[in-house]
Amino acid sequence: MSDFDVVIAHRGNDPSGLWFTVQSIDIEMAKSGFSYQYFIVVNGQEKLGAEITVLQRVLDHPHVAKIGWMHLSKDPLAPPVARQMAIDKGSAPLIALFDSHVLVTDGFFKRAKFDHMQYDIDILHSATKFFHGDCTNYHYTFTLENNFWGHAHDVLDNEFKAYQIGAGGHGGIVVKRSSWEEVGGYWDGFVGYGGEEMYMDLKMALLDKKVWLDPQLIHYHYAGDRGYNRHYTEDYFVNMMAVAHIIGGEKYLDKVMKSFGDPRQFTIRFTEGVTLYDLYQRAYTVSKDRKEWLDGKRKRTLDEQLAKFKELGVPH
Numbered sequence: 001m002s003d004f005d006v007v008i009a010h011r012g013n014d015p016s017g018l019w020f021t022v023q024s025i026d027i028e029m030a031k032s033g034f035s036y037q038y039f040i041v042v043n044g045q046e047k048l049g050a051e052i053t054v055l056q057r058v059l060d061h062p063h064v065a066k067i068g069w070m071h072l073s074k075d076p077l078a079p080p081v082a083r084q085m086a087i088d089k090g091s092a093p094l095i096a097l098f099d100s101h102v103l104v105t106d107g108f109f110k111r112a113k114f115d116h117m118q119y120d121i122d123i124l125h126s127a128t129k130f131f132h133g134d135c136t137n138y139h140y141t142f143t144l145e146n147n148f149w150g151h152a153h154d155v156l157d158n159e160f161k162a163y164q165i166g167a168g169g170h171g172g173i174v175v176k177r178s179s180w181e182e183v184g185g186y187w188d189g190f191v192g193y194g195g196e197e198m199y200m201d202l203k204m205a206l207l208d209k210k211v212w213l214d215p216q217l218i219h220y221h222y223a224g225d226r227g228y229n230r231h232y233t234e235d236y237f238v239n240m241m242a243v244a245h246i247i248g249g250e251k252y253l254d255k256v257m258k259s260f261g262d263p264r265q266f267t268i269r270f271t272e273g274v275t276l277y278d279l280y281q282r283a284y285t286v287s288k289d290r291k292e293w294l295d296g297k298r299k300r301t302l303d304e305q306l307a308k309f310k311e312l313g314v315p316h
Contacts, residue, residue, distance in 0.1 A: 003034040004109065005068065005090035005177075009082035010100035011044040017101035017222060018042070024103040025096075032109040036096075037068035039086035044076035078239075080186035080196035087177075087185060095180060099171045101222035111217050112174040115162050122179035122209035123201070125168035127216075128152065130223040139165035139213050139315050140197075144252060144302075146259045148198055148244040153315065162214040166309050166316030167201035172219035183207050184293075187246070189286050192235025195243040202247045205305050206298040234271060234279055241283035246291045248302040253284065 006025060010018045022038070029036050069089035077085075083097055094116065096109070108126070115124055128137040136159075140150030150167060183203055186196055201211050237260055245253040257280045300308070309316045 002037050002068075002092045003094065003113070004029075004036040004174075005039055005087070005092040005095050006036050007039045007083055007086045007090070007095060007097045008100050009041045009043070009077070009079050009086065011042075011076060011079065011082070021098055021100050021102050025098070028104050028106070028108045031107070032113075034109055034113065037066050037090070037092070038070070039068050039090050040070045041073075041077065041082040041086050042070070043073045043082055076192075078190035078192055078196075078235075080190050080200075081188055084186040084188065087180065091177070093177055095175045095177055097170065097173050097175065098219070099221065102171055103220040104172065105218045105220070108172075108217060108219070111214060115212070115214050115217070116174065116176065119162060119212060120210050121162075121176070121212045123173055123175045123204055123211050124162075124217070125165065125170075125211070125213040126172040126174075126219045127213065128169050128171055128221050129218055130221055132220075136215065136218065137169070138215060140167045140169070142166060142306075142316050144198075144244070144248065145255045148240045148248070148252065148256050149194075150198070150316075156215055159215045162212050162217075164312075164314050165201075165211055165213045166205065166314055167198055167211065168213050169221075170197045170200070171221045172217075179204075179209050183209060187290050189242060189290060190239055192233060192239065194236040195239030199243045199247065202302070202305070203294065205309075206247070206294070206300060206302070208299050234274065237276075237279050238283045238286070241280060242287035242290075245284060245287045246294055249291070252302065253280075257283075 008018070008021060069086065071082075071085060079099075087095055087097075094113070096112070098104075104126075112124060112126075115121060125139075130137075135154040137152035137154055138156055139153050141153050142150045144150075152169065187199060190196060204211050241253055241256050241260070244256040257276065261276050306316065308314075
């Protein structure tokens with residue numbers, strides 16, 4: 001069994017992103033001495049070209065790493081759906097999940113392994129940089145009543161010590177497989193972009209799992225166009241309202257829907273004839289079963305969880 005399963009979901013953007021993600025991981029894994037396998041999903045393109053070359057080079061270099069499993073499809077998949085497909089095929093005790101347009105920094109895997117051994121961590125976030133010399137992005141400060149998400153905090157009292165958080169970005173995370181499986185992984189109801197970060201991190205907390213971030217565990221994240229629609233599409237609004245419903249119930253679903261209806265905050269790319277209420281109904285319907293599933297397992301309500309974060313001094 002490998003030390004790490006490395007999961008990458010690559011969707012229809014510049015294939016160079018997949019190349020430099022794999023290369024940076026290989027470089028850091030070689031330094032660490034850990035064993036690992038790739039579990040990769042390439043999706044959302046009518047014709048697969050340079051991505052296949054990248055994957056073939058990995059297959060041709062067994063001294064670097066092996067591909068434990070890969071899935072190639074022209075059908076677009078939501079990132080969490082693609083990631084879960086890959087996760088299900090692995091078995092390593094630690095799962096490292098990455099976007100396909102990141103660079104991991106020096107000592108990434110050694111530090112991630114140390115943190116998981118040193119602290120009571122179920123899911124470990126890396127900090128995010130977009131440009132060299134720019135600020136570092138850490139945990140999220142929640143904006144739950146607006147879009148059921150958050151914005152990244154970029155100032156810490158101690159930038160050298162790992163700490164517990166409410167939620168953070170999923171561009172580069174390292175998770176205990178046992179914990180991931182205990183909480184049921186990602187939800188398969190996502191379509192398109194958005195929602196999985198708050199869904200997974202808050203679900204972890206509601207099920208008494210620990211979410212941490214290490215400020216010295218850093219990845220660089222591509223800041224440009226991804227080649228597909230993300231914010232403020234119909235799928236985005238449905239995903240965010242669905243997660244609000246699953247995690248916070250109808251109270252938060254209604255608050256998020258009302259905030260989306262404020263034209264000063266958002267511009268929705270509606271299909272002709274589709275209204276915000278239609279998206280609300282869609283979100284409620286698609287998330288109803290998952291909400292009932294979580295309600296049967298959760299330790300507390302979202303408001304109770306937020307109060308517990310405050311009591312424990314967990315930034316959120």
